Amino acid sequence: MPLNIHDLTEVPPLDEELAERLGRVDFPTLGHHLEEGFCDPALRRQAGGGKLVGRAVTVRITPTDSTLLHHLAGLVGPGDVVVVDCGGDRRHAPLGEVVVHALASRGAAGAIVDGVCTDIGALRDVGLPVYAYGTSLLTTKLHGIADGSLNAPVVCGGVPVRAGDLVLGDENGLLIAPAARLAAVVDEALADDAEEPDLLAELHRGHPLGTLTGASRTVAGLRTPSPTSA
Numbered sequence: 001m002p003l004n005i006h007d008l009t010e011v012p013p014l015d016e017e018l019a020e021r022l023g024r025v026d027f028p029t030l031g032h033h034l035e036e037g038f039c040d041p042a043l044r045r046q047a048g049g050g051k052l053v054g055r056a057v058t059v060r061i062t063p064t065d066s067t068l069l070h071h072l073a074g075l076v077g078p079g080d081v082v083v084v085d086c087g088g089d090r091r092h093a094p095l096g097e098v099v100v101h102a103l104a105s106r107g108a109a110g111a112i113v114d115g116v117c118t119d120i121g122a123l124r125d126v127g128l129p130v131y132a133y134g135t136s137l138l139t140t141k142l143h144g145i146a147d148g149s150l151n152a153p154v155v156c157g158g159v160p161v162r163a164g165d166l167v168l169g170d171e172n173g174l175l176i177a178p179a180a181r182l183a184a185v186v187d188e189a190l191a192d193d194a195e196e197p198d199l200l201a202e203l204h205r206g207h208p209l210g211t212l213t214g215a216s217r218t219v220a221g222l223r224t225p226s227p228t229s230a
Contacts, residue, residue, distance in 0.1 A: 003068075004060075004149035011151055012164035014055040014079045015179055019166070022182060023053045025189045027170050032192065033185040037177035039112075039131075039157025045171060046117055047100075048129030052169035054081035054109030056161055056176060060149040063089030066099075066140035068148045073099055078107035081167040083176070085154035086115035090133055093118035094140040097126075104128045112167065112174065114156040131174055 031038065057080045059072050069084060076082060082103060084094055095111055097119035103111055110129035117123060117132040118139055151163035161176050168175040168182075202212055210216030 003146055004152045006149075006151035006163065008057065008075050008077075008151060010163075011055070011057060012179070014166075015183075016079075018179060018183055018186065019053045019079070021186050021190065022166065022168060023051055024193075025186060026193050026196075027051070027168055027175060028172055029189045029192050030168070030175060030182075030185065033189060034175070034177070034181070037159055037175050037181070039159050039174040039176065041173055043112070043114070043131055043133055043157040043174060045169065046120060046130050046132050046135070047123035048110065048127055050129075050170070052081065052110045052129045052167060052174075054079045054167050056081055056083045056163055056165040056167050058083045058085065058149070058151055058154045058161055058163045060085040060087065060152065060154050061094060061140070062143075062145050062147050063087055063092050064140055065143040065145040065148075066094040067142050067144050068150055069094050069099060069140075070102075070142065072150055073102040073106070076103060076106045076108045078109070080106075080108045082108060082111045083154060083156050083161050083167070084111070084113045084115065085156060085161075086113065088114075090115050091136060092116075092138050092140045093136045095130065095132070096139060097122035100126050100128050100130065110167070110169065112156055112169075114154075129169060131169060 059068050093116045095113050095117045113132040116134050116136040120135050153162050166179050
């Protein structure tokens with residue numbers, strides 16, 4: 001397949017105000033309001049800490065060649081999260097110490113590999129949030145194969161990703177979705193988080209969870225009436 005390369009100037013910029021509001025949300029709260037966009041739970045944070053909020057910039061590489069990733073590493077800027085589609089390969093690590101230092105030096109917010117990474121000790125020392133399925137000693141090379149894409153649609157953790165989507169990550173996992181989809185639920189999620197301390201207090205006062213959430217009332221309405229005796 002030919003190269004499919006889109007310049008970073010074509011990628012929608014990060015909405016800083018929306019990113020700030022999302023950064024105040026407890027990310028699992030978004031799981032109460034959304035079903036799509038959640039990456040495979042096996043795609044775990046390998047390095048870094050805290051919350052990851054940023055703009056997706058995408059790269060698709062062949063299993064053995066990271067030439068395009070090296071090129072992209074020199075183009076990213078603050079708030080960018082590099083999302084690497086490895087074509088399903090989980091043996092060759094395209095991301096290690098040098099690439100992560102390159103991303104960190106440009107102010108990137110993080111990196112996600114739909115595959116594996118390497119140099120895990122060095123990655124943890126750098127502190128840039130890195131998500132991957134695990135680690136490997138086998139690395140990619142710079143073959144210069146004319147196959148792959150930059151800032152074109154990819155798949156990561158089973159989720160379709162477009163350049164410009166928002167990436168949210170913490171120790172629980174990853175959510176990648178269009179900004180408009182997240183903007184539609186962020187206020188409700190923030191309201192839920194604000195109400196949670198009162199809910200927890202009520203639980204410790206002895207009130208049943210099902211009563212507080214309405215689940216018990218729903219269950220009562222679902223119960224099948226007993227047949228009337230003749």
